[in-house]
Amino acid sequence: AQKITQTQPGMFVQEKEAVTLDCTYDTSDQSYGLFWYKQPSSGEMIFLIYQGSYDEQNATEGRYSLNFQKARKSANLVISASQLGDSAMYFCAMIPWDSNYQLIWGAGTKLIIKP
Amino acid sequence: DVKVTQSSRYLVKRTGEKVFLECVQDMDHENMFWYRQDPGLGLRLIYFSYDVKMKEKGDIPEGYSVSREKKERFSLILESASTNQTSMYLCASSSPDLTLSPGTGADGYTFGSGTRLTVV
Numbered sequence: 001a002q003k004i005t006q007t008q009p010g011m012f013v014q015e016k017e018a019v020t021l022d023c024t025y026d027t028s029d030q031s032y033g034l035f036w037y038k039q040p041s042s043g044e045m046i047f048l049i050y051q052g053s054y055d056e057q058n059a060t061e062g063r064y065s066l067n068f069q070k071a072r073k074s075a076n077l078v079i080s081a082s083q084l085g086d087s088a089m090y091f092c093a094m095i096p097w098d099s100n101y102q103l104i105w106g107a108g109t110k111l112i113i114k115p
Numbered sequence: 116d117v118k119v120t121q122s123s124r125y126l127v128k129r130t131g132e133k134v135f136l137e138c139v140q141d142m143d144h145e146n147m148f149w150y151r152q153d154p155g156l157g158l159r160l161i162y163f164s165y166d167v168k169m170k171e172k173g174d175i176p177e178g179y180s181v182s183r184e185k186k187e188r189f190s191l192i193l194e195s196a197s198t199n200q201t202s203m204y205l206c207a208s209s210s211p212d213l214t215l216s217p218g219t220g221a222d223g224y225t226f227g228s229g230t231r232l233t234v235v
Binding site for chain 1: 205224
């Protein structure tokens with residue numbers, strides 16, 4: 001079965017610290033894509049970063065990086081130098097490429113940055 | 116600069132009412148999706164459409180139907196609203212090529228702001 005697991009329902013982190021949000025996935029597909037989305041209290045889903053299963057290097061976008069460990073089937077999101085505006089729900093998702101572009105979602109992690 | 120628009124931000128309806136949730140995108144995307152989001156359950160796919168007048172059931176289609184008469188518009192219909200349909204509903208669209216660029220310029224899989232529906 002194809003599945004995304006986010007084991008941290010919530011996290012508190014001090015401002016300016018780095019934070020790692022965990023994501024493990026399960027798929028038998030060789031080709032797949034992994035996504036991280038941010039959902040602030042306003043409700044909009046904001047795309048953060050993408051990692052393809054054949055990408056050899058970890059994806060990075062500004063303060064966001066994806067720690068991709070293919071053998072362990074993990075795709076953790078790392079946020080460096082956290083800011084108050086990072087407080088939000090974070091979702092990990094996967095597209096197994098034999099699907100019709102349907103994302104499989106994790107349950108999410110609520111991140112709260114403390115000043 | 117809004118690309119996926121959901122007609123209502125908050126909606127309160129009575130049990131048994133027929134409810135229409137509208138979603139419009141201006142990116143000429145072929146694929147459109149309706150999700151519901153509940154705490155601890157993440158996003159669950161209700162229906163999706165990959166072309167005008169085409170629709171496919173997602174993981175939880177019971178109690179819902181959809182309509183896609185025009186490419187830019189995908190409507191979710193609750194035939195007879197029930198209290199267990201109280202939820203956040205999110206619409207999304209994507210292109211078949213799924214070009215990806217992060218942040219607000221993403222042209223891959225774009226979401227609307229959501230409709231928080233309460234059925235009383």
